Amino acid sequence: MQCRRDVNQSCPSRQRVEMNRCRILVILLVAFGAGGAYHVIDERVCFPETFRFGVATSAYQVEGAWNVSGKGESIWDRYTHDRPARFHNHQTGDVAADSYHLFKEDVKLMVKLGVNFYRFSISWSRILPNGFSNQINEDGIRYYHELLDELIRNNIQPMVTMYHWDLPQYLQDLGGWTNPIVADYFVDYARVLFQNFGTKVHAWITFNEPFSFCERGYGGLDAPGAQSSGFEDYLCGHNVLLAHGMVYRMYQKEFEAKLSTSVGIAIEFSWYEAASQSSDDKSAAERARDFSFGWFAHPIFSKTGDYPPMMRKRIDTISKLQGFSRSRLPHFTPEEIEMIRGSADFLGLNHYDTNLASKRTTKITPEPSFEADMGVLISKKSAWPEFDSTGSKVVPWGFRHALNWVKEAYDNPLVIITENGISLEKGLLDKRRIEYIEQFLKVLQLAITKDHCNVQGYTYWSLIDNFEWTSGFSKRYGLYQVDFDSPNKTRKPRMSSEYYARLTRTKCLPYWEF
Numbered sequence: 001m002q003c004r005r006d007v008n009q010s011c012p013s014r015q016r017v018e019m020n021r022c023r024i025l026v027i028l029l030v031a032f033g034a035g036g037a038y039h040v041i042d043e044r045v046c047f048p049e050t051f052r053f054g055v056a057t058s059a060y061q062v063e064g065a066w067n068v069s070g071k072g073e074s075i076w077d078r079y080t081h082d083r084p085a086r087f088h089n090h091q092t093g094d095v096a097a098d099s100y101h102l103f104k105e106d107v108k109l110m111v112k113l114g115v116n117f118y119r120f121s122i123s124w125s126r127i128l129p130n131g132f133s134n135q136i137n138e139d140g141i142r143y144y145h146e147l148l149d150e151l152i153r154n155n156i157q158p159m160v161t162m163y164h165w166d167l168p169q170y171l172q173d174l175g176g177w178t179n180p181i182v183a184d185y186f187v188d189y190a191r192v193l194f195q196n197f198g199t200k201v202h203a204w205i206t207f208n209e210p211f212s213f214c215e216r217g218y219g220g221l222d223a224p225g226a227q228s229s230g231f232e233d234y235l236c237g238h239n240v241l242l243a244h245g246m247v248y249r250m251y252q253k254e255f256e257a258k259l260s261t262s263v264g265i266a267i268e269f270s271w272y273e274a275a276s277q278s279s280d281d282k283s284a285a286e287r288a289r290d291f292s293f294g295w296f297a298h299p300i301f302s303k304t305g306d307y308p309p310m311m312r313k314r315i316d317t318i319s320k321l322q323g324f325s326r327s328r329l330p331h332f333t334p335e336e337i338e339m340i341r342g343s344a345d346f347l348g349l350n351h352y353d354t355n356l357a358s359k360r361t362t363k364i365t366p367e368p369s370f371e372a373d374m375g376v377l378i379s380k381k382s383a384w385p386e387f388d389s390t391g392s393k394v395v396p397w398g399f400r401h402a403l404n405w406v407k408e409a410y411d412n413p414l415v416i417i418t419e420n421g422i423s424l425e426k427g428l429l430d431k432r433r434i435e436y437i438e439q440f441l442k443v444l445q446l447a448i449t450k451d452h453c454n455v456q457g458y459t460y461w462s463l464i465d466n467f468e469w470t471s472g473f474s475k476r477y478g479l480y481q482v483d484f485d486s487p488n489k490t491r492k493p494r495m496s497s498e499y500y501a502r503l504t505r506t507k508c509l510p511y512w513e514f
Helices: 013-032 075-082 099-113 138-153 181-197 210-218 232-254 279-301 309-321 334-340 370-374 396-409 431-449 495-506
Strands: 052-056 117-121 157-163 203-208 263-268 271-274 346-350 354-359 376-379 415-419 455-461 480-482 491-493
Touching: 052 157, 052 495, 099 138, 099 491, 099 495, 117 203, 117 455, 138 157, 138 181, 157 181, 181 232, 203 232, 203 346, 203 415, 210 232, 210 263, 210 279, 232 263, 232 279, 232 334, 263 279, 263 415, 271 279, 271 396, 279 309, 279 334, 279 354, 279 370, 279 376, 279 396, 309 370, 346 396, 354 396, 396 431, 431 455, 431 495, 491 495
Parallel strands: 052 117, 052 455, 117 157, 157 203, 203 263, 263 346, 271 354, 346 415, 415 455
Antiparallel strands: 354 376, 480 491
16 A cells, blocks of 8 residues: 555554654644744655555675685785775775674664565685686585575565676686686576575666676776776776676576566666756766766667767777877677677666766877766865765765656666765764765655656665775765674674664654654
8 A cells, every 4th residue: 555645644554643743743833833834844755555665784894704705816815905005994795794693683784674585796716716617615605595585484585686896816817807708607607596586586686786887897996906007997898788688588498487586687877966057067967967877878878788888989999099009998890799688677777876977088199097087076065064084975866866867868768766875974973974864765755756767676776785886984974873892793783774664664754753
């Protein structure tokens, strides 16, 4: 039964309690606020009854047990051990939140939250220690079966990511995602996952945030730290897109008839707003969207497939001016374009922030650079509020713009918000996190009900505090706080966990008193 949005109409019992509290507040406002003047009562912000709420984590960020029971080494294991100076306080994910041993406790936390689904990732090197399917780690298979069974036993649907930035180090030694053969090995890995877990998984995500692990990993200083911007990042993206398309077509051919599941991809979309009304800045904003989100979304979700035309044209042109005999952005064959186009049942969309974009005039040099290829100066407006511990700006309207852009560009595909969240300082009274969730969910609800964007689920990042890559444990995104210094990695509920629990059970934003 969907909650009716008029406070005088009936709702399910828990929703009705919330409505009554809201009605009392409105009566007080009418009686005592604004000099006693009457005003229109805002409708309650509710989501359709079929809308689903979940939480997310990833394997390397929470599991720990980095070398336990046959698990192989991943690129983050190697990178944190070999380059400790690049990490906050030399921290690693060796133990992290120890979810490998504490997964049943984590499921209990989800039960308290009342979530419909849990998005987690499987560690490739825990299943295939060297990355190859000729050696399967049975203890890794056992672990994920136990986690899946615990979720299903508690009526929590598993949404599983195959790859969340933790390539087996053995494959990185072969060139990692810059080597086309890794796409074939990823297909082998995905087949093992479908064969072993397919009947238990509600939805699969092939890759999480390929822009991040290609641009920041192969083009920057995150694992594997290749620092080859404008070159290896494009090779990575090309092979990841091929791997995604190959897995989807393999799934259709070998598993679709016998598994009741769906396969998608999670792509981050920071919104880029033109810094001014000039045509140059508007073009820069659109170019920034093409080079970040469109890089991976356009080949899969557009009607034409292939890379965004502007991205293709700029990199081809600049590569030629730099004296390269071919474009630094590889070309797909016509057959590959068709294989990748339409290779997703849904779009997982990760959104955190909004930026301003303006034209960037850069002198062409022989040194390849993603930033020079894009040609955009990125900034933020000082007037935008800062909510989180990183100094990032919180701009909810950018979220709505991003969703509408997806709707118009790709014919309104089915979207699941697979990540959205905020990092704050330690502490359990996280008022700003509640305000953040509320602001973003308000614009999400408008995008669904007013703009008719086809969004069917929302995932908060994250369930618990975790290892945030080079930031270590300095960033805290969890609805539950983790004491990383305690032997048992003690979890404690933040105020936001109660807020989120009321939201998941009523499908309406709770009235909250601070």
